[in-house]
Structures are given as structure tokens and as C-alpha cells.
């Protein structure tokens with residue numbers, strides 16, 4: 001079995017893989033996501049391309065130092081009517097974002113790329129359509145008071161597996177992609193290669 005490295009500082013990504021019984025090491029990639037995202041946006045890149053490019057850069061960065069391992073990079077972006085949302089800067093930003101998403105549909109795009117020897121071997125982007133309820137300001141303030149510490153590192157300002165689920169009336173797509181990674185496709189690929197027992 002080839003060594004697997006998850007090039008991510010995301011707790012939930014590591015938890016998803018661990019809960020699936022995968023054996024892997026975590027090495028956080030050192031890339032300036034905001035700088036890269038802003039540059040890509042300035043070039044007119046789509047949310048899909050931004051998620052895919054960032055996922056590949058994270059995987060590649062770690063893979064160049066660990067050429068013999070399979071390195072997984074992942075990135076998630078929120079697309080609301082063509083506008084890209086990232087993790088909220090602060091609580092006020094989370095409130096502004098959630099107000100804009102209230103009563104509307106948005107998409108979460110979770111990209112994953114596997115690199116070996118610094119080169120991409122596999123990639124997938126999971127897409128989920130989220131329909132948010134009409135959220136009152138009163139509820140939104142109370143929600144943020146209860147959840148800010150937990151959701152501050154989550155794209156969109158919510159965690160579906162926590163109180164964030166109450167923000168939604170519909171979720172079309174797979175749960176893992178909402179949490180941050182197209183886990184089903186990723187595990188299928190690793191199993192197909194024989195890097196995970198089937």
C-alpha cells in the first residue's frame with residue numbers, strides 16, 4: 001500500500017477519512033489561498049476552476065516534498081449567483097453572507113485532487129445545491145452567538161452536521177461534499193487502485 005497524505009488543515013476532512021478507516025498522515029500545505037483566489041478571480045476564473053486549482057496547488061505543494069506518497073488536496077468554495085464566497089472574515093462578515101444567502105439557492109463546490117511525484121493523477125469536483133430558508137435577523141443573531149466559534153472556519157458560515165442544518169429547506173447532493181470533500185469518489189478511486197482494501 002502506498003502512503004497516503006492528506007494535505008489539509010481541515011479537521012472535518014481528516015475526520016471523514018479517518019471514520020472511513022483510511023490510514024493516512026496529515027501535512028498542512030503552506031500556500032497563500034487568499035492571494036491565489038484573488039488572482040484567479042481577477043483573471044475571471046469560475047468558482048469551479050478556483051476550487052480545482054487551489055486543491056491541486058495544495059496537493060502538489062506537499063507531493064513535491066513526498067514524491068512517493070499519494071497526496072490529497074481539497075478546496076471548497078460557495079457559488080451564490082456567480083459570486084464566490086469564502087470563509088467569513090469575522091462575525092459581521094458571516095452575518096452579511098448569511099443574509100445574502102437567506103431565502104435563496106447556492107452551490108457548494110468541493111474539489112479534490114490527488115498528486116503523486118508532484119503531478120496530478122486524479123481530480124473530482126462535487127457540487128451540492130443548497131436551498132436556504134428565509135432567516136430572520138433575530139434568529140441569525142442568536143445563531144451566530146451560539147455557533148460563531150464553531151463555524152468561523154466554514155465556507156458559508158454553517159456546519160450542516162450542527163445547527164446549520166436548520167438554515168436549510170433542501171440539500172441536493174451528497175453530505176460529504178457539503179462537509180468539504182467528495183469522499184465517495186475519492187474512496188472509490190483509492191479502492192480501485194488497491195490503496196484501500198475493497
Ligand SMILES: Nc1nc2c(ncn2[C@@H]2O[C@H](COP(=O)(O)OP(=O)(O)OP(=O)(O)O)[C@@H](O)[C@H]2O)c(=O)[nH]1
Pocket residue numbers: 007008009010011012013028029033058074075076077087153154155158159160161178179180181
Ligand atoms: N464541519 C464542517 N465543515 C465545513 C462545512 N462546510 C464547509 N466546511 C469547511 O469549510 C472549510 C472550507 O475551506 P477550505 O479553504 O476548503 O479548507 P480549509 O479549512 O482552509 O483547509 P485546507 O484544506 O488546509 O485549505 C473546509 O475545512 C470545510 O471542511 C460543514 O458543513 N461542516
